[in-house]
Amino acid sequence: MTAKDLESLLTIYKEVVEKIDLGIHVIDSNERTVIYNKKMREIEDMDIDDVLDKNVMDVFHFGPAEESTLLQVLNSGETIPNVKQTYSNNKGQEITTINHTFPIRENGVVIGAVEIAKDITKLEKMIQENVYKKGDTRYTFDQILGNSAALNEAIETSKRATRTTSSVLIVGEIGTGKELFAHSIHNGSSRADNAFLSQNCAALPDTLMETLLFGTAEQAGTEGRPGLFEQANGGTLLLDEIDSLSPALQTKLLKVIQEKKVQREGGTEDLFVDVRILATISEDPIDAIAAGKLRKDLYYRLSVVSIFIPPLRERKEDIDLLTSSFIEKYNHLFGMKVAFIDEEVKSYFQEYNWPGNIRELEHVIEGAMNLMGHEDTISFDHLPIQFRHKSSSSGGSNDLEKIEGLLYQPDKAILPLDDYIHEAETYYITKALQHHDFNVTKTAKALGMSRQNLQYRIRKYNIGKNTHS
Template identity: 80%
Template sequence: MNAKTLESLLIMYEEILEKIDLGIHVIDSNERTVIYNKKMREIEGMGIEDVLDKNLMDVFDFGAAEESTLLQVLKSRESIQNVKQTYFNNKGQEITTINHTFPITENGTVIGAMEIAKDVTKLEKMIHENMSKKDEIRYTFDQILGQSPLLKEAIETGKRAARTASSVLIIGEIGTGKELFARSIHHDSPRSEQAFFSQNCAALPDTLMETLLFGIEEQPDAEGRPGLFEQADGGTILFDEIDSLSPALQTKLLKVIQEKKVRREGGNTDIFVDVRILATISEDPIDAIAAGNLRKDLYYRLSAVSIFVPPLRERKDDIELLTSAFIDKYNHLFGMDVLSVDEEVKNYFQQYEWPGNIRELEHVIEGAMNLMDHEETISFDHLPIQFRNKSVNCGLSNDLEKAEGFLYQSDKAILPLDDYIQEAETYYITKALQHHDFNITKTAKALGMSRQNLQYRIRKYNIGKV
């Protein structure tokens, strides 16, 4: 091989090392770094000049109880694979990697060691943060404020469900208080003294979510970790936004619910667990199934009990009560003495559709009180600017007339499309039921939907005999 060809090969090897999405670190027999690729520099947060041609122990701190895997392999002449290592760079920043480390030999003599590293620093932190989300505050149904019939029905369903160990699916728009229902069910149940964990299904990537739920089996050189199911044994896990969980993990979750046992990643032993499953979803579960976001069999398993939490626009009589509660809350937090909202604000609150539901109302009150000095009443000018703009854009006014029909709120404003569709659907289903003398089977067939789908919409829209 001539010099030019050799030079070309070296350029190719260097290009590959720089582009590969794994950290590569190579030391020679004198423990000095000879190869240190771009990904490794990113993982360890250092420049090539900080490490290259320097003794490994002069750059990194591995702590008194842990030795570098590179040095272990250099001394033992044996490979070490799939080992987690935590150490510190020259700035004192903690780094955690999963390493595959191999000796480099020439004619039977070890001339160095090579390490292939995968960064798990952020993943470790995310797992730790999620593992710590054990609920320590006791929430009860008494903390769910409101007097509307739809809300009272949801609360009664929740109280009845608390007495059993059945799975519960809580359905409601974002900001309606679904998690408060879930926590109230747990703390009103025989499991109230046991663990409660809330896990947002959209918060983590699949690989990390699987580790979080099922845990990792202990390896000879790697620490084991129990998953949420093991930690919650005897208690409850809430899967928030269950339709955000990948289909593959939904399948595994269904298996755990059915068999009441889990197996850690890398393990071969089944671990029996007694965990109650609660789940929330922000859209119509039938729509989620049709869109492929929710497995039908998991839906059937979860919806042994279904609770429908009404949106704020369907319980506007509760707005005044909720407004007072949020004023009291932020009076305490901010050291203020606000008493109420004025009549103009009350009117706006009643006319507004509250797409963000109770959460939006709370944010509006908090924002308004941040803009106040020593006033005792929240006026329109105190409301957050984005809310005031939204009110103007929606055509709200003090003299907004009572809605008539299901197409127009008044001669000035058209119903939002979602509201129009809901009213039209309610009207059409009611007429179909009347036409078939409220026979569910015949009506469902005529509408081209399943009995379950029809019954869900009857409950959702509170359709009864007229």
């Protein structure tokens, strides 16, 4: 092999090592780093100059119960497969990986060690922070507020579901309160005294989600870990945004639900589990199936009971009750004494489409109360500015559809652009003035223009003869 060939081969090796989606760390016989690839730098959040040609123990910190697997292999000459290791980088950040570490030999002599690492730092944090443990379910049916027929139907279906152990699919847009229904079903069931665990299926990549759901088997040098199915045994497991899972993982999930047994990753033993599955989805499940995001067979298995939570725009009669509840909540949190919202705000709340549903309503109330002083009434000026802009544009688009002579009316002549703009502006300003009882000051504020600018347009378009300030 020529020197040029050798140089080309080294370039290829370097590219492969840099592009591979696993962390690679190689040390020589002096315990110094000689290879440290891009993925390993990402996992450990370090630059190559922080590690390359430095002794491992000068860079990383290992706790009293931990040892560097690289140094263990270098000293023993024996491979250590699939061991979990927790350590800190030079910034003090804790890192957790699963390592496969093996020696490098030349003529039978160990001259270095290679570590191939899989990052599970996020998985460890998810297990510690984002899973509800037994007794953490906070909500019951008494806390679901509203009197609309659509909401009451969802509540009644949910209450009937507490009597069985069948799977439940909760369908509702983001912000409608799907988690509240799930908590209530668990707390109303015979499993209320057992574990309730919740996991957002969109929060982790599939490789980590599979480990989190099904657990890992005990292997040489590493302790096994139960997955969520085992931890929820006898209780309830909530899988949020079920359509975020890949089709392959949905297939594995379906098998576990059907057979009521799970096999840990890397293991061969079947473990029987008694878990009730609650799942949520934010879009119509039929649309999700058509788009290839939800397996049809998994849908049928999960939707033994289907609960459809109405969006807020379809239950606007509940807005006043919800608003009062949120005001009470933030009065308590902020030490305030807000008692009312004025009629203008009530009107806006009824006209607005609420794409963020109940969650958006709560955020609007919280934002408004942050802008208040000692007043006891929420007025339009207290509402978050981004909401005011959205509500104005929302109302405008509905009103404009009523204008005579618009382009979308095929039986009408198409107006010149200037005439169209004149007609639309005249109509919208007129509607805004009527909404504010022809109060110029309030109307100008709602339209986002000066009082002088509005008065100019009133004169220009000869709008309203009874305007007053």
